Amino acid sequence: MLALSLLLFNPLNGNFPLRTLDSAFNTSPMIPRLRLAPHSPEFSRIAYGTWRIIDEPAPTPQELNRRIQTCLELGMTTLDTAEIYGGYEVEEALGRALALTPGLRDKLEIVTKAGIYVPNKFHPERRTAHYNATGARMVKSLEKSLRFLGTDHVELLLVHRPDWLTRAEDTAKGLNDLVRSGKVRSTGVSNYNVHQFSLLNSQMEKPLVTNQLEYHFLHMEPIYDGTFSQCEQLGIVPMAWSPMAQGRIFDPKNEAAVRLKDAAEKMAPRYNGATLEQLAYAWILAHPSKPMPILGTNKVERIQSAAASVGITLEREDWYALWEAAQGRRIP
Incomplete structure (x- = not known):
């Protein structure tokens, strides 16, 4: 039986131990x-x-x-x-x-x-x-x-x-x-x-x-145009569609995707080997307006992998490092 290692948050100690989830899902919802x-x-x-x-x-x-x-x-x-x-x-x-x-x-x-x-x-x-x-x-x-x-x-x-x-x-x-x-x-x-x-x-x-908006590494407008700020002000949670930019963040021909891949590989050891995809979800989840990502895949293994991202809390500098990788420049 295949097994997938997933990152789960332990509220007792604040750590992210690895836990195995088998294909029979013999575990509580994460x-x-x-x-x-x-x-x-x-x-x-x-x-x-x-x-x-x-x-x-x-x-x-x-x-x-x-x-x-x-x-x-x-x-x-x-x-x-x-x-x-x-x-x-x-x-x-x-x-x-x-x-x-x-x-x-x-x-x-x-x-x-x-x-x-x-x-x-x-x-x-x-x-x-x-x-x-x-x-x-x-x-x-x-x-x-x-x-x-x-x-x-x-x-x-x-x-x-x-x-x-x-x-x-x-x-x-x-x-x-x-x-x-x-x-x-x-x-x-x-x-x-x-x-x-x-x-x-x-x-x-x-x-x-809610306001469901496009939001991902290659489309950050909601954090600039006031829509996320409005949600935060009103106490509502926005939804984030296309969190993987329709796969473009994995495109080796996309310069931003190449930079993101390099940045994710450098910080992965700090997050139990989290993938770029998991870090991308964690990056979205980290915004103060608490965006709800909308997963778009037909592959069960990617559904399972995405579920693990809720257990990742990015360090502030890593969030900004991913921002810089996506933008190809330093913060203003």
């Missing part, structure tokens, strides 16, 4: 839980992202069910999806996988997103890709998501992108209606700037609980 806001449901500290889960070769419902079970046993109970993922087919694939195990859905938190509409085989009448965050569209999209997922509610609904043609009060009406109906436990946004967030939030009966 990923802690948190609330994105005081009034939100609880979520796992790392979410499993489903953007590319049906990429070729597409998994069978049984294979996808086993992958979800793997996440669950590690404590990665939050699934992040979206109406548009997989050409509008991922939610349905998830629903088929969840239906194979009675009660499985009740052990998970589902995050979904709506608001992006593109021409596709289901809607050939669409001429142009566009955003639509009207209240009526939010309600219609969410109700379709519930049917596909085979559930009567989701823990979190996000507006996927800002819609420049819809007033915030219109979007808020749909979101507020969904929360009141019980079909949505909490609401948030994705890819909003601080002004767009503030405007929509001002119209909400229950405040927004």
Whole structure:
């Protein structure tokens, strides 16, 4: 039986001893839980992202069910999806996988997103890709998501992108209606700037609980443009999509990736041999706004490896060393 050494934090002594996790997962979950806001449901500290889960070769419902079970046993109970993922087919694939195990859905938190509409085989009448965050569209999209997922509610609904043609009060009406109906436990946004967030939030009966943003070594804008600072000020937790920069931080042809690899190898001995991938998650987790990384992989071993990153607390100088490696310059 294969075994994987994982870094687990020991709260009694503050150390990071190595612990073996075998493929049968004979251990308690290692990923802690948190609330994105005081009034939100609880979520796992790392979410499993489903953007590319049906990429070729597409998994069978049984294979996808086993992958979800793997996440669950590690404590990665939050699934992040979206109406548009997989050409509008991922939610349905998830629903088929969840239906194979009675009660499985009740052990998970589902995050979904709506608001992006593109021409596709289901809607050939669409001429142009566009955003639509009207209240009526939010309600219609969410109700379709519930049917596909085979559930009567989701823990979190996000507006996927800002819609420049819809007033915030219109979007808020749909979101507020969904929360009141019980079909949505909490609401948030994705890819909003601080002004767009503030405007929509001002119209909400229950405040927004998160802003899901691109954040990784090669895209650090949230720590410069005020979005993470806004989350910290409001006491909400942002979500970080594409934490591995869609694999670019491992590209030997990318100069920043080469620098990161060298920096990670030098500091790895201080973290029980942690990989660049694990250090990348730890770097994200270390920000004071407590970003929730959204893991995106179809490989079980990478799910297991990512789970170990919650046990790594980067030293301040190492966090900045990784910043310098990514930027290719010293701090200002």
